[in-house]
Amino acid sequence: MRSKRAAVIRFPGVNCEEETARALRRLGLEAEIVRWNEGEGLLDRCDGFVLPGGFSYQDRVRAGAIASREPILETVARAAARGAPILGICNGAQILVEAGLVPGLDGERIEAALAPNRMPHRTGYHCAWVEVVHEGKGSFLSRALAEGESLPLPVAHAEGRFVSREAGFFEKLLERGQIPLRYATPEGRATDVQPFCPNGSTLGAAALSNRAGNVVAMMPHPERAAWLHQVPDDIRSAWAGRKARLRLGEGSLFDAGPGLAVLAAFAGAVREGMR
Amino acid sequence: MSRTLYLLVRLRAGDLAAATAEETIRRRVRGGEKLVRLDRSDLWEFTYQDGNDFRGRLESIVRESNLFVNPNKHAFRYAEDFRRGWREEGVLVVVRGKDDLEGAVAEETLRSRVRLPGLERVRFATLWFLRFQEARGSEALALGESLAVAASPKGGLLVNPHYQDYTIELAETGEEPAR
Numbered sequence: 001m002r003s004k005r006a007a008v009i010r011f012p013g014v015n016c017e018e019e020t021a022r023a024l025r026r027l028g029l030e031a032e033i034v035r036w037n038e039g040e041g042l043l044d045r046c047d048g049f050v051l052p053g054g055f056s057y058q059d060r061v062r063a064g065a066i067a068s069r070e071p072i073l074e075t076v077a078r079a080a081a082r083g084a085p086i087l088g089i090c091n092g093a094q095i096l097v098e099a100g101l102v103p104g105l106d107g108e109r110i111e112a113a114l115a116p117n118r119m120p121h122r123t124g125y126h127c128a129w130v131e132v133v134h135e136g137k138g139s140f141l142s143r144a145l146a147e148g149e150s151l152p153l154p155v156a157h158a159e160g161r162f163v164s165r166e167a168g169f170f171e172k173l174l175e176r177g178q179i180p181l182r183y184a185t186p187e188g189r190a191t192d193v194q195p196f197c198p199n200g201s202t203l204g205a206a207a208l209s210n211r212a213g214n215v216v217a218m219m220p221h222p223e224r225a226a227w228l229h230q231v232p233d234d235i236r237s238a239w240a241g242r243k244a245r246l247r248l249g250e251g252s253l254f255d256a257g258p259g260l261a262v263l264a265a266f267a268g269a270v271r272e273g274m275r
Numbered sequence: 276m277s278r279t280l281y282l283l284v285r286l287r288a289g290d291l292a293a294a295t296a297e298e299t300i301r302r303r304v305r306g307g308e309k310l311v312r313l314d315r316s317d318l319w320e321f322t323y324q325d326g327n328d329f330r331g332r333l334e335s336i337v338r339e340s341n342l343f344v345n346p347n348k349h350a351f352r353y354a355e356d357f358r359r360g361w362r363e364e365g366v367l368v369v370v371r372g373k374d375d376l377e378g379a380v381a382e383e384t385l386r387s388r389v390r391l392p393g394l395e396r397v398r399f400a401t402l403w404f405l406r407f408q409e410a411r412g413s414e415a416l417a418l419g420e421s422l423a424v425a426a427s428p429k430g431g432l433l434v435n436p437h438y439q440d441y442t443i444e445l446a447e448t449g450e451e452p453a454r
Contacts, residue, residue: 060292061299062435068428069303098435100428108427115438116376123376165437 004271005030007046009076011067012036014054014091016223023226023260024050027267039072048085048270049076051092053156053221063114063159064094073099080104085140085269086215090157093207093217097162102217103178104210111169112208114219115161118200127156129235130198132206132220133184136177139213140274144265150188151258152237153220155198155206160219162205170202181207181218186236214274218262225259228252277395280330281357282319282343283402287350290315293403300422300432307422311406318357318369318402319343319381324393336389342381361446363406366419369442370434371400403433404446412445419443 006029008021021031031050034042042049057066067073073095080086080101088096093114096102100110117126129152134145145151164170173179182190183197183204191197192204199219207218224230228251231239239258245251297313323329334353337343344351354360358367371378375398382397403423410418420443423433434441 057295058291060295061432065425065432065435066295066299069299069432073428098425098428110425110427110430110435110437113435113437113439116372118374118376123380161438163438 002045003030004047005032005045006048006050006267006270007032007034007042008050008052009072010035010052011054011056011070011095013056013058014052016053016089016221019226020050020052020089020223020263023223023263024267027260027264029267029270036067036070036072039075042072042075043079046079048266049079049087050266051076051086051088051095052223053090053092056091056095059159062098063157064091064098067095068098073101077101080210080215083212083214083274085266085274087266088215088217089223090160090219090221093219094159096215096217097208101215102208102210103173104215111166112162112164114159115163116159117157117198118161119198120194125156125158126198127154128195128198129154129232130206130220131184131186131188131196131237132181133188133190134180135182135190136174136180136209138177138211139180139209139216140269141180141207141216141262141265143268144261148188150184151261152225152231152235152239153222153259153262154224155220157199157219160199160201162201162208164202170205173205173208174203176211177213178209178211179203179205179207180209180216181205181220212274214269216266222259222262225257226263227257227260228255230257230259276325277322278325279355280321280323280333281354282321282337282351283354283357284317284319284344284349284351285315287348296432304422304432305429306418309407309410309418310422311408312404313406314404316402316404317343318400320378320398320400321394322396324395327393329391329393332391336385336391342384357402358444359447360450361404361448363446364411364448365404365406365446366415367444367446368403368405368419368423368433369400369444370403370423371398371440373438373440375399416443416445
């Protein structure tokens with residue numbers, strides 16, 4: 001029997017595929033970086049799919065819009081329908097939303113958007129470390145994150161505000177457990193208030209999942225927080241304290257960082273299937 | 276009396292975003308093979324109180340700053356009606372963010388830093404010009420809407436209605452009438 005394998009899809013302009021694949025390999029998966037136009041046979045040889053971060057097609061028209069029309073997304077949709085775990089990170093999340101795979105209540109429609117950030121006094125790109133809290137037991141993230149567990153992760157985007165034109169739509173998703181990650185205060189309380197919620201996202205949503213929980217679109221970058229050396233010294237988090245203790249000879253810069261749990265949840269779902 | 280002036284700004288060199296969108300629509304969107312050409316402009320809409328030589332002052336700001344136009348890379352024209360003055364028949368799709376952040380930022384700049392008298396409102400949109408092989412009139416409008424609005428994964432490309440508003444209108448050929 002072949003070992004479990006994840007495809008990390010490289011669209012023109014993405015820039016996080018190598019570190020995403022590296023982290024997945026450290027977690028025991030075979031991770032294959034696949035070009036967007038090499039989709040043939042993917043369903044037979046891969047058990048999970050990651051759409052990594054970056055700027056596919058230079059964010060032309062809208063972030064993720066062009067890539068979402070590529071035929072490989074039909075392959076990803078077929079894999080999602082079979083229950084394969086799919087993780088979209090940042091630009092990958094934008095692609096999954098534009099492809100209608102999340103929240104996926106009605107597979108025939110695009111049901112949401114990742115709109116330009118709404119920030120006080122300015123528009124555009126924003127990067128920062130933020131706190132997110134895990135809520136909703138419906139997605140594969142529950143394999144590695146406890147309900148109510150919070151963790152610091154970096155965000156880096158210009159279009160990260162989850163919105164829908166349908167009133168009450170996100171409340172419905174929250175009720176169904178399809179908002180697995182929300183921005184939070186340093187104490188881990190979900191909020192849509194600046195600066196904790198960095199982009200004005202509805203209900204402070206940082207990630208959405210589909211109904212079955214096997215497709216997750218998240219704006220923060222877990223692969224940029226996979227190792228302790230990636231954690232900044234000055235964030236308000238126990239993780240910064242853990243890093244500070246390195247000076248006392250405790251641990252290693254290559255110990256797990258907060259983002260590794262997210263990728264471990266994906267890797268676990270690929271290895272063992274959704275349950 | 277309130278009046279409106281439009282500033283249309285486009286790239287002088289090839290517009291790669293428009294080229295990519297055109298190619299994607301043609302190859303991936305249902306009905307896209309009927310699209311012959313897709314162009315893109317920035318559309319700035321200035322509403323102002325008549326008087327105070329508003330247009331002259333605005334033209335001076337546009338000429339002497341990089342707020343709206345970089346003369347090294349942009350071509351631009353003014354219009355009292357953006358639907359007029361096109362060289363070919365086609366469909367105009369005006370796409371604007373529901374909260375129009377660009378328009379709000381430009382308006383604040385013109386009010387508080389440039390102090391442009393008579394200014395009432397600034398709005399920003401992306402203006403797409405779609406030319407079709409055969410479709411004209413209402414048929415062209417319907418085709419333009421289906422190619423533009425991203426309602427489904429196989430549907431249009433240019434507008435995500437969850438955060439953008441749009442209008443679709445016919446472009447009128449010929450010179451824009453003099454003021």
